[in-house]
Amino acid sequence: AQKITQTQPGMFVQEKEAVTLDCTYDTSDPSYGLFWYKQPSSGEMIFLIYQGSYDQQNATEGRYSLNFQKARKSANLVISASQLGDSAMYFCAMRANSGTYKYIFGTGTRLKVLA
Amino acid sequence: NAGVMQNPRHLVRRRGQEARLRCSPMKGHSHVYWYRQLPEEGLKFMVYLQKENIIDESGMPKERFSAEFPKEGPSILRIQQVVRGDSAAYFCASSPTGASSYEQYFGPGTRLTVT
Numbered sequence: 245a246q247k248i249t250q251t252q253p254g255m256f257v258q259e260k261e262a263v264t265l266d267c268t269y270d271t272s273d274p275s276y277g278l279f280w281y282k283q284p285s286s287g288e289m290i291f292l293i294y295q296g297s298y299d300q301q302n303a304t305e306g307r308y309s310l311n312f313q314k315a316r317k318s319a320n321l322v323i324s325a326s327q328l329g330d331s332a333m334y335f336c337a338m339r340a341n342s343g344t345y346k347y348i349f350g351t352g353t354r355l356k357v358l359a
Numbered sequence: 360n361a362g363v364m365q366n367p368r369h370l371v372r373r374r375g376q377e378a379r380l381r382c383s384p385m386k387g388h389s390h391v392y393w394y395r396q397l398p399e400e401g402l403k404f405m406v407y408l409q410k411e412n413i414i415d416e417s418g419m420p421k422e423r424f425s426a427e428f429p430k431e432g433p434s435i436l437r438i439q440q441v442v443r444g445d446s447a448a449y450f451c452a453s454s455p456t457g458a459s460s461y462e463q464y465f466g467p468g469t470r471l472t473v474t
Binding site: 248279281287288289291294335337343344345346347348349350351352 | 392400401402462470
């Protein structure tokens with residue numbers, strides 16, 4: 245069975261500092277994708293970044309990067325130069341590249357950026 | 360190109376009433392996923408549909424819940440005889456091919472409150 249674990253219910257970071265949000269996963273599928281989504285207080289799900297299980301390099305999108313360690317089954321999100329607008333819930337998700345391609349989500353981490 | 364549309368955005372129902380949630384996928388997308396988010400939790404997969412077919416309903420409660428995606432018109436998630444425990448945010452996501460597209464595009468969600 246697939247599982248996503250986010251062990252940090254809440255995190256604080258000072259504005260302009262970097263922060264790492266942890267995510268570990270479990271799957272027996274050889275091919276899968278890992279995603280991070282941001283959910284602000286308004287409630288919508290905003291796609292941030294994607295990492296494929298066969299990708300050799302860590303994914304980056306602007307201030308977001310994904311620290312992918314396949315052997316440790318971890319896919320941590322790094323946000324550099326935090327901004328006040330980064331305060332939100334962050335969800336890690338996984339999708340197997342077979343079957344019905346449904347997403348499995350973690351329980352989320354609430355990030356608060358301090359001025 | 361309009362994004363995934365969901366309506367209503369907010370829905371209030373009394374216990375025992377029916378709730379109908381609508382999802383219009385992005386143009387050209389023929390695959391729809393429904394997820395439920397209980398307060399302070401991550402999203403949980405409910406059902407995956409293609410036009411006129413239910414592909415995977417392993418996350419749907421056995422009773423009172425049903426979903427459809429007709430040839431014409433939006434996908435509908437229907438909850439009969441709602442109970443307080445059905446109060447949640449319901450998200451729909453669409454993808455262009457389902458099988459090979461790695462990204463699902465989420466709608467803004469419908470927040471259902473059962474009084």
